[in-house]
Amino acid sequence: DAGVIQSPRHEVTEMGQEVTLRCKPISGHDYLFWYRQTMMRGLELLIYFNNNVPIDDSGMPEDRFSAKMPNASFSTLKIQPSEPRDSAVYFCASSYIQGNGYTFGSGTRLTVV
Amino acid sequence: AQRVTQPEKLLSVFKGAPVELKCNYSYSGSPELFWYVQYSRQRLQLLLRHISRESIKGFTADLNKGETSFHLKKPFAQEEDSAMYYCALSRGSTLGRLYFGRGTQLTVWP
Numbered sequence: 001d002a003g004v005i006q007s008p009r010h011e012v013t014e015m016g017q018e019v020t021l022r023c024k025p026i027s028g029h030d031y032l033f034w035y036r037q038t039m040m041r042g043l044e045l046l047i048y049f050n051n052n053v054p055i056d057d058s059g060m061p062e063d064r065f066s067a068k069m070p071n072a073s074f075s076t077l078k079i080q081p082s083e084p085r086d087s088a089v090y091f092c093a094s095s096y097i098q099g100n101g102y103t104f105g106s107g108t109r110l111t112v113v
Numbered sequence: 114a115q116r117v118t119q120p121e122k123l124l125s126v127f128k129g130a131p132v133e134l135k136c137n138y139s140y141s142g143s144p145e146l147f148w149y150v151q152y153s154r155q156r157l158q159l160l161l162r163h164i165s166r167e168s169i170k171g172f173t174a175d176l177n178k179g180e181t182s183f184h185l186k187k188p189f190a191q192e193e194d195s196a197m198y199y200c201a202l203s204r205g206s207t208l209g210r211l212y213f214g215r216g217t218q219l220t221v222w223p
Contacts, residue, residue: 031209042215043157043199056210091157101147101159101201102211 006092006105013112018080021108024073025094033102034067034077035091043091049075082112115140117202119214126190127222134185134217136174136200146176146183147211149199157199161185170194190221 005024013019025032033048047057052069060067064083069075079086089109093102116139126132138144146163160169163176163183174185183200197218201211 033210043213045210045213048210050209093157097209101149101162102157103159104157106156 004092004094004103004105006090006108008108009106010109011111013082013110015083015112016081017112018078019082019086019110019112021077021090021092021110023075023077023092023105025075025092026103027073029094029096029103030072031095031097032069032075033093033095034075035093037089037091037107046077046090079110082110084112087111115144115202115204115212117200117212117214119198119200119217121217122215123218123220125220125222128192129189132187132190132194132219132221134198134200134219136183136185136214138181138183138200138202140181140202140204142204145203145205146174147201147203148172148174148183148185149201149213151197151199151216153196160198190219192221192223195219195221 004026007022030051034046036044036046044059046059047067048055049069065079067077087110089107091107092105095102118137120135148160149157150160151157161174172185172187174183176183197216199216200214203211
């Protein structure tokens with residue numbers, strides 16, 4: 001298995017633009033998590049899914065953020081409109097309930113200018 | 114409610130010195146504890162899981178339920194150990210969501 005795959009690896013966009021981050025979890029994993037990592041706040045859980053259903057989105061900062069998981073092999077995190085304070089590294093992770101911890105993707109480094 | 118506390122944001126040691134990264138938790142049930150490591154600009158990777166009771170890259174961690182701690186230790190630090198270390202907790206034996214601490218940046222000087 002190629003692990004958790006995230007795209008793009010880097011994204012630079014202008015304030016006000018829509019940004020879509022993508023994640024392909026490991027096949028067979030029934031949990032998917034979206035995290036944001038910044039120097040100031042560390043690792044923050046934004047939202048997580050179980051069997052494609054959003055379970056807890058209380059970490060989503062604002063209505064500008066939305067996440068979907070249309071099927072077991074794909075999830076998106078969308079920011080519309082983007083702002084400079086959204087600049088961070090966004091990680092996706094997946095796991096299965098009896099699993100040995102999470103497997104993280106390589107992250108997407110987002111810069112909003 | 115559950116919480117994971119890593120009291121040290123930064124930790125520096127010299128190569129060959131012992132290192133201990135502290136992790137304290139609060140949870141009324143029986144948690145499962147993990148250590149994750151993130152090398153510079155890389156993904157987070159699982160380092161240790163307490164139920165495995167194994168040593169990875171010379172690191173060990175023992176769950177102390179009396180002190181609600183899960184400190185990460187290594188007797189002789191190496192420069193390649195320099196990284197960000199996160200302690201994490203899950204509630205019970207089924208994984209579900211992990212609760213992460215704020216992380217400790219370890220720097221090992223030559």
